[in-house]
Amino acid sequence: MLFKLESVKLDRGGEPVLKVLSARLPDGISAVVGPSGSGKSTMLRLLNRLSDPESGSVHFRGTDTRELDPLQLRRQVALVPQLPALLPGTVLENLRFAAGFTGAEPDPGELLNLAGLEASFADRDVKRLSVGEQQRAMLARAMATQPEVLLLDEPTSALDERTRDSIERTVAGLRRQLGTSIVIVTHDPAQAQRLADWVVKVDRGRLVREGPTREVLA
Amino acid sequence: MTGIEVTLGEVAASLVLVAVAVAISRWRRAGLEADIGIAVIRSFLQLTAIGFVITAIFDVDSLLLVVVLLATMVGFGAFTAGARAVGVPNALGPLVIALSVSAVATIGLTLALGIFPATPRYLVPVGGMVIGNAMTASAVALNRLGDEMRDQALAIEATLALGATSRQAAEPAVRRALRSGTITLVDSTKTTGLIFFPGTMVGMLLAGAEPIDAVRLQLILLYLLLGAVAISALVATTLAYRNFFTPAHQLKDLPDPGDEGGPGA
Numbered sequence: 001m002l003f004k005l006e007s008v009k010l011d012r013g014g015e016p017v018l019k020v021l022s023a024r025l026p027d028g029i030s031a032v033v034g035p036s037g038s039g040k041s042t043m044l045r046l047l048n049r050l051s052d053p054e055s056g057s058v059h060f061r062g063t064d065t066r067e068l069d070p071l072q073l074r075r076q077v078a079l080v081p082q083l084p085a086l087l088p089g090t091v092l093e094n095l096r097f098a099a100g101f102t103g104a105e106p107d108p109g110e111l112l113n114l115a116g117l118e119a120s121f122a123d124r125d126v127k128r129l130s131v132g133e134q135q136r137a138m139l140a141r142a143m144a145t146q147p148e149v150l151l152l153d154e155p156t157s158a159l160d161e162r163t164r165d166s167i168e169r170t171v172a173g174l175r176r177q178l179g180t181s182i183v184i185v186t187h188d189p190a191q192a193q194r195l196a197d198w199v200v201k202v203d204r205g206r207l208v209r210e211g212p213t214r215e216v217l218a
Numbered sequence: 219m220t221g222i223e224v225t226l227g228e229v230a231a232s233l234v235l236v237a238v239a240v241a242i243s244r245w246r247r248a249g250l251e252a253d254i255g256i257a258v259i260r261s262f263l264q265l266t267a268i269g270f271v272i273t274a275i276f277d278v279d280s281l282l283l284v285v286v287l288l289a290t291m292v293g294f295g296a297f298t299a300g301a302r303a304v305g306v307p308n309a310l311g312p313l314v315i316a317l318s319v320s321a322v323a324t325i326g327l328t329l330a331l332g333i334f335p336a337t338p339r340y341l342v343p344v345g346g347m348v349i350g351n352a353m354t355a356s357a358v359a360l361n362r363l364g365d366e367m368r369d370q371a372l373a374i375e376a377t378l379a380l381g382a383t384s385r386q387a388a389e390p391a392v393r394r395a396l397r398s399g400t401i402t403l404v405d406s407t408k409t410t411g412l413i414f415f416p417g418t419m420v421g422m423l424l425a426g427a428e429p430i431d432a433v434r435l436q437l438i439l440l441y442l443l444l445g446a447v448a449i450s451a452l453v454a455t456t457l458a459y460r461n462f463f464t465p466a467h468q469l470k471d472l473p474d475p476g477d478e479g480g481p482g483a
Binding site: 048049050051052070071072073074075078079080081083085086087088097098100101102138141142145147151 | 373383386390467468
């Protein structure tokens with residue numbers, strides 16, 4: 001099993017966000033589905049230790065994440081947040097900055113291609129990208145660290161239908177071409193149906209159902 | 219040491235200008251009369267008190283007393299700067315260290331280079347200037363650091379999310395904070411003599427010193443302060459950014475992670 005959450009509890013600002021949540025996420029493409037405020041983004045952040053649960057545990061390939069070096073873990077398991085947040089500068093500078101964490105030598109053309117952008121975007125200032133292009137640059141930047149697993153938080157929530165479709169094709173392509181496992185958080189069950197082999201449905205900080213997509217979202 | 223005599227009567231006469239300030243405030247309804255009054259009384263009491271303290275230290279001629287006085291200034295300075303660095307958690311520790319390191323390094327270097335002799339008459343005023351400027355610089359730097367960390371929280375966490383260390387993630391914010399703590403003195407040093415006469419030079423000229431001596435001493439102090447300000451801003455920001463992160467390179471006190479509300483979440 002790629003990830004296993006056991007009785008995870010987490011409060012934020014005194015409010016419980018995750019209440020004894022247990023769930024499993026296998027290799028492949030999985031989707032975490034649930035309404036707004038159900039705790040899905042918070043759950044995603046636990047997977048690469050951007051936060052730790054107050055009680056319960058999170059396991060990555062059988063090891064408790066608290067026993068793993070957070071930096072090593074995040075270099076294997078990269079998270080792309082919902083809102084694009086690139087560093088000031090060019091797209092290329094962003095790619096190099098990320099690749100620097102792992103010592104990888106980025107091939108900007110290839111990375112941008114993977115994310116569905118033309119190679120000429122490398123020299124663009126990030127201030128001059130549309131939201132959809134920024135989202136793709138975020139994807140390319142995450143791929144620059146050559147992660148085994150990609151965690152995507154609502155990657156298409158701010159985009160129009162056409163851009164959404166093309167990002168979805170990119171996500172499916174990453175799985176197909178590189179074998180990257182992907183966990184995608186989405187409020188849209190249809191998106192989960194289009195992309196994911198496995199679905200974890202959460203509501204109000206608890207697991208509702210988990211299993212193969214065709215069973216859970218039937 | 220030659221000097222000039224200043225009588226209390228002359229000080230009292232300068233209050234005429236304070237009366238002008240009060241009159242302006244009242245006339246234009248700026249509402250500053252009470253503040254001006256407090257400022258006048260506090261400056262009188264504080265400077266008179268420090269005058270007695272300095273006289274006593276000069277009389278005793280004890281370096282230990284100088285160290286005690288400067289350490290007290292570091293304490294007050296750190297506390298004052300901390301009040302301005304509200305956006306930075308537990309800023310007091312970094313500030314105490316920043317002011318201490320800055321004072322020890324600058325004063326130590328000037329003594330080692332033989333610029334000033336190790337006597338209270340030099341150490342007290344120079345130390346006071348160094349600590350005062352270091353305080354302002356580190357307060358400005360940490361205030362900016364707090365703003366940057368809050369404004370850039372999403373970008374900082376986005377880089378943590380790819381395996382950046384907290385140091386790598388905070389580096390752009392730390393750089394801008396260091397810059398804004400230092401830039402004011404750099405700019406005023408550029409225009410010194412053109413747009414304003416710095417205080418030491420004015421004081422020496424008033425006290426009857428040769429202009430060339432006044433200029434040289436002023437230059438020494440300006441260069442000294444540049445070093446002091448850069449050191450204090452560097453130490454304060456380098457220590458303080460850590461307080462925004464947990465040992466596991468997690469950002470503390472996050473803004474909403476997007477799942478609590480927001481149209482698409």
